[in-house]
Amino acid sequence: MRILLVEDSEIIRRTVRRALRHAGFAVDTAADGEAGLDQAELHDYDTLVLDVMLPKLDGLTVLRRLRASGNKTHVLLLTARDTVADRVEGLQQGADDYLVKPFAIAELIARVEALCRRAYGAKSSALRVGSLELNFVAREVKRDGAGVDLTSREWRLLEYLALRRGQVVTRTEIEAHIYDDLVEPMSNVVDTAVYALRRRIGAECIRTRRGLGYVFDAP
Amino acid sequence: MKSIRAQLILRLLIGAALLLSAAGIVLHWQIQRALTSEFDAALRASAQSISAITEQKSSEIMIEFGGDTMPQFQRSNGADIYLVRTLDGGEVARSPSFGDATLPLRAGSPAAPDFFDVTLTDGRTMRCASLRFTPQDGEDDEKPVRTSTPLEATLTVGRDRASLDHTLGTLITGLLVVGFGALAVLAALVGWSVRSGLGPLDRLGASVAAVDASSLATRFPAATMPEELRPIATRLNELLARLEATFARERQFTATAAHELRTPLAELRALAEVNLSTPATAAENAEAWRDAHSATLRMESLALRLLDLARAQDSLRVVQRQPVVLAEAIASSWQSSADRAAERRITLTTSIPNDLTVHTDPVILSVILNNLCANAAHHAPTGTLLRIVVTSTNDVVTLQFANAAGTISATDLPHLFDRFWRKDIARTDAQHHGLGLALAAEFATLLDSTLSADLNTDGDLIFSLAFG
Numbered sequence: 001m002r003i004l005l006v007e008d009s010e011i012i013r014r015t016v017r018r019a020l021r022h023a024g025f026a027v028d029t030a031a032d033g034e035a036g037l038d039q040a041e042l043h044d045y046d047t048l049v050l051d052v053m054l055p056k057l058d059g060l061t062v063l064r065r066l067r068a069s070g071n072k073t074h075v076l077l078l079t080a081r082d083t084v085a086d087r088v089e090g091l092q093q094g095a096d097d098y099l100v101k102p103f104a105i106a107e108l109i110a111r112v113e114a115l116c117r118r119a120y121g122a123k124s125s126a127l128r129v130g131s132l133e134l135n136f137v138a139r140e141v142k143r144d145g146a147g148v149d150l151t152s153r154e155w156r157l158l159e160y161l162a163l164r165r166g167q168v169v170t171r172t173e174i175e176a177h178i179y180d181d182l183v184e185p186m187s188n189v190v191d192t193a194v195y196a197l198r199r200r201i202g203a204e205c206i207r208t209r210r211g212l213g214y215v216f217d218a219p
Numbered sequence: 220m221k222s223i224r225a226q227l228i229l230r231l232l233i234g235a236a237l238l239l240s241a242a243g244i245v246l247h248w249q250i251q252r253a254l255t256s257e258f259d260a261a262l263r264a265s266a267q268s269i270s271a272i273t274e275q276k277s278s279e280i281m282i283e284f285g286g287d288t289m290p291q292f293q294r295s296n297g298a299d300i301y302l303v304r305t306l307d308g309g310e311v312a313r314s315p316s317f318g319d320a321t322l323p324l325r326a327g328s329p330a331a332p333d334f335f336d337v338t339l340t341d342g343r344t345m346r347c348a349s350l351r352f353t354p355q356d357g358e359d360d361e362k363p364v365r366t367s368t369p370l371e372a373t374l375t376v377g378r379d380r381a382s383l384d385h386t387l388g389t390l391i392t393g394l395l396v397v398g399f400g401a402l403a404v405l406a407a408l409v410g411w412s413v414r415s416g417l418g419p420l421d422r423l424g425a426s427v428a429a430v431d432a433s434s435l436a437t438r439f440p441a442a443t444m445p446e447e448l449r450p451i452a453t454r455l456n457e458l459l460a461r462l463e464a465t466f467a468r469e470r471q472f473t474a475t476a477a478h479e480l481r482t483p484l485a486e487l488r489a490l491a492e493v494n495l496s497t498p499a500t501a502a503e504n505a506e507a508w509r510d511a512h513s514a515t516l517r518m519e520s521l522a523l524r525l526l527d528l529a530r531a532q533d534s535l536r537v538v539q540r541q542p543v544v545l546a547e548a549i550a551s552s553w554q555s556s557a558d559r560a561a562e563r564r565i566t567l568t569t570s571i572p573n574d575l576t577v578h579t580d581p582v583i584l585s586v587i588l589n590n591l592c593a594n595a596a597h598h599a600p601t602g603t604l605l606r607i608v609v610t611s612t613n614d615v616v617t618l619q620f621a622n623a624a625g626t627i628s629a630t631d632l633p634h635l636f637d638r639f640w641r642k643d644i645a646r647t648d649a650q651h652h653g654l655g656l657a658l659a660a661e662f663a664t665l666l667d668s669t670l671s672a673d674l675n676t677d678g679d680l681i682f683s684l685a686f687g
Contacts, residue, residue, distance in 0.1 A: 011486040011510040015493045022497040080481035101485035105492040 001046040001116040001156055002026040002177045006036030006062065007078065008054050012101075016049070019105045020112065024152030026179045033057025040066055044176055045073050047115040049108070052079035052090065060093050067094040074115040078103070113137075120163035127162055130205055130218040134162055143201055153178065154197050161206065161216035170213035223420075224413050231409045236402055243394040251387050255346075258383050259334050262348035265289070266332055266376040269301050270350065273311075274357030275370050280311045281357060292316070298379040300345065306371050326351035326373040336380065344384070345377035419445050423452065435463040472638055479521055479639060479652055483514040490514070524654040527586070528638070531661035538580045538665060545609050545618065546571040548581065552588035556596035564602040565595060565622070571609040577616050577686045583662045587670070590659040591620045591682055598642075600625040616686045624680035635672045636660040 003025045007013040013029050020027045028043070030036035033054040040048055040062070048066075052059040063075055074096040079086065082100040090098050096118070097111050117125075117136055125137040133142040139155055141148045150158065156178050161169060171190045179189065194214060198206055204219035268289060273282045282303060284293065291299040297316035304310050308324050320339045327333035332348040339345060351373050423439065430437050437459060441452035494507050546569075553560075553567060560567065577584075595605040599622035606621045626642055627635075634640045641653040656672075663670035668686045675681060 009482055009486060011514060012482075012489055014506070015486070015489040015510070018499075018503070019489070019493045019497060022493075080478050080485070101481045102488040103485065105489055105496065 001113075001160060002028070002043070002179075003047050003049060003112060003116075004028050004030065004036065004039055004043070004045045005049045006030045006033065006040075006054065006059065007049070007051040008032060009051075016105070016108065019109065022152065023109045023113075024156035025112065026156075026177065031055075033059065033062045037062045037065060040071065040073065041069065046119050046177055047112050048073050048075045049112065050075055050077055050095075052077055052081060052086075060090065063090075063093050063095060074119050076108075076111055076115055078108075110137075117163060127165070129162065129165065129216070132201060132205055134158070141201060148200050150197075150200055153193065154200065157193050157197055158201065158216075161214065164216070166215065166217050168209050168212050168215050173213070224417055227413045227417075228406075228409055231413070232402070232406055235405045235409070239398045239401055243398050247387075247390060247394055250390055254383060254386060258346055258378070258380070259348065262334070262346065262376050262378055263332050265299065265301075265378075266348050266350055266374055267329060269303070269376060270329065270352045270354070270374050273303060273352070273354040273372065273374070275354040276357035278368070278370065280305070280354050280370055280372050282312045298381075300377045302375045302377075304373050304375075306351070306373065311372060322347065322349075322375050322377075324373060325349050326375075337377070343379050344381070346380040346383065347375050347377035349373060349375040419448055423448055427455065430459065432466065435459055435466055476521075476525060476639070480518060483518045483521075486514040487511060521652050521654075524652055524658065527658050528654060528661060531658060531665060538583065540578050540580055542576040543579055543581045543584055545575050545577060545616070546573055548584055549588055549592075549607055549609075549618070552585055552592045555589055556592040559593070560596040560605070563596065563599075565599050565605055566603075567605050567607065569607045569609075571607065572611065575609060575611055575616065579666050579668075579686065583666055587659045587662050587666075587684060588618075590655040591684070594655055594682075595620060595622045598625070599623055614687070618684040620682040620684075621675075621679045624674055624678050627674070627680050629674055632672055632674065636670070 001024075003020055005013060005016055005020070005027055007016065007029070008031055010031070013031065017027045017029050028039055028045075030039050034056045036048075036050065036054070037057060050059045050062060054062070059077060059079070063077070066073065066075070075094065076097045076099060077090045077095040078099050078101065079090070080101045087098050096115055099108060099111060113136065125135060127134040127136070131144045133145075134140075136159060139159075141150060141155070141158060157174065160174065160177055174190045174193075178193070194206060194208075205216055207215050207217070209215055269282065269292075272284065272288065273280060275281075280303065291297050292301055292314040295315040297314070300314045300317040301312075302310070302314070302317060302322055303312045304324065318339070318341060320341070322337060323335075325333050325335070326349045329350050329352050332350040334346065334348050337345050337347055351371060353369050353371050356369070423444070426437070426439060438456045439452040441449050441456060444452050490507050490511050494504070499507065549569065549571060592605075599605060603623040603625075606619075608619045608621070610617050610619075631642060636656050636659075637653075638657040639653040640657075660670045663684060666686070668684055670682065670684050673681050673683070
């Protein structure tokens with residue numbers, strides 16, 4: 001899942017990015033509203049984490065312009081303003097969630113995960129595909145009832161494929177949603193990651209459509 | 220006694236009791252005087268009657284009661300007595316009712332008898348009238364010329380005054396009964412009047428007692444209150460309005476201060492949680508400590524600013540005035556901002572009379588000047604000029620700090636001295652809290668001076684500090 005974090009506090013920006021990356025998200029960052037709007041319009045993010053009080057362009061204006069342009073990316077507003085009126089205004093402008101500073105990193109990650117799942121229409125926190133059982137909240141996967149150890153990145157890849165179950169997912173989409181701007185273009189990082197994942201959970205659930213991409217579904 | 224109602228009732232009742240007592244005493248005295256006068260008149264008439272029937276025959280004085288003349292004196296148990304004596308005390312005649320008692324020998328004239336009270340040996344208290352008179356000549360009518368020497372005698376007539384004393388006693392009883400009755404009625408009337416009269420005060424007191432921090436919007440209906448309570452209610456309403464504004468201001472201030480703390484707190488919390496939950500390289504660890512240090516410094520700076528502000532508002536703060544040379548004070552304050560000004564290429568020009576002094580507190584003044592210099596050094600557009608001009612006119616010394624206004628517009632002027640106000644609502648500059656000018660204004664008030672801000676037509680922002 002690829003996240004855009006727009007936050008003017010350098011410390012929060014750096015720290016939250018580190019935490020989200022550790023949780024397996026691909027994270028891009030922006031330090032002001034204008035840069036955040038540009039990046040949000042340029043890339044297809046799964047979730048935007050948007051501070052309200054931003055230099056150049058405040059968060060609510062960024063949100064309003066995104067919605068006006070038809071961008072439906074889920075947005076989590078991050079702000080020090082905690083009154084009911086502030087929250088109502090943020091939600092009315094098109095935000096999907098609201099988190100008040102100071103916040104718990106675990107809560108931020110959980111909310112971002114929930115928004116990412118909602119981005120693909122998945123409301124349930126569990127999924128069963130063939131012999132695989134996925135728990136999105138616990139970030140667990142079982143094969144024939146036995147737990148499978150995955151790295152964060154492998155889990156994110158599996159989660160993304162599972163959320164788009166039955167659909168062809170292109171390598172570009174995987175790159176865009178699982179990896180951030182640090183990944184070299186034209187690298188075979190996706191193929192390598194899919195190969196590694198198949199070794200862990202079995203190859204039968206991830207089928208390759210030559211020239212198109214991958215499909216995750218029951219065998 | 221602290222109760223107004225009890226004091227009023229007690230004082231009114233004491234006053235009423237004194238008035239009733241005085242009225243009763245005067246009334247009793249008047250009636251007693253009238254009754255005694257009437258009693259004495261009857262005695263005088265009796266004495267005159269007896270003296271009229273007292274005759275001198277030869278050298279003997281005699282009284283002849285004929286028939287039923289003055290029968291009251293004839294009864295042995297009668298209430299009236301008489302005693303006729305010669306001037307040397309020799310008894311001539313006495314009434315049967317007198318018994319064997321004696322009386323002091325004293326006498327007035329027939330027109331003005333001597334009245335006195337005496338208690339007889341049998342216990343009776345008599346009111347007596349005593350006079351000195353010359354009995355009529357009792358010789359035969361055929362002898363027109365008195366042959367014997369006229370004698371003088373004293374006559375004392377008395378009457379038991381039991382009836383008079385009884386009447387006076389009944390009068391006193393009546394007066395006491397009426398007096399206490401009137402006092403009781405007055406007590407009830409006064410109590411009711413005071414209670415109903417003080418009712419609005421009670422209701423106002425109850426309303427005031429019900430006011431607390433959550434009901435400062437309460438206002439008392441001064442227009443419908445009694446005239447005496449109207450100024451109190453009006454002042455209370457004004458006080459409540461000021462309290463409400465102060466509470467609202469303090470709530471807003473607390474909320475803003477808390478809001479200012481949220482960002483560094485969020486940074487610290489995020490740093491702590493991320494470093495506790497995720498593995499970090501040595502570089503990441505070092506960076507986290509630097510970030511934590513930076514966030515802590517900002518919180519410390521905010522706390523110190525808030526402390527300064529609280530001190531500025533301390534009404535008990537002692538202002539220690541002494542002559543301060545303004546040129547030296549301004550030069551000293553500019554030094555603290557000179558480095559920042561140099562970084563931003565802010566240059567300073569001054570026009571300050573060398574020997575001009577003001578009588579003020581040098582420490583407080585330095586805080587004001589430091590903040591004004593720092594404000595220009597940090598917020599004036601880069602590469603611009605700060606002009607400090609000091610003038611003295613009609614005993615008013617004015618310090619003006621003028622620099623290019625930059626993005627500050629006329630609509631910002633009313634907010635420049637607000638706590639936590641910053642032009643950049645995103646608060647991008649985390650090193651400043653928007654408290655410096657608020658602090659300078661509070662301190663200016665302490666020095667009985669005024670700090671104001673204005674924009675001139677050249678687009679300059681001018682802060683003026685005036686000492687009157």
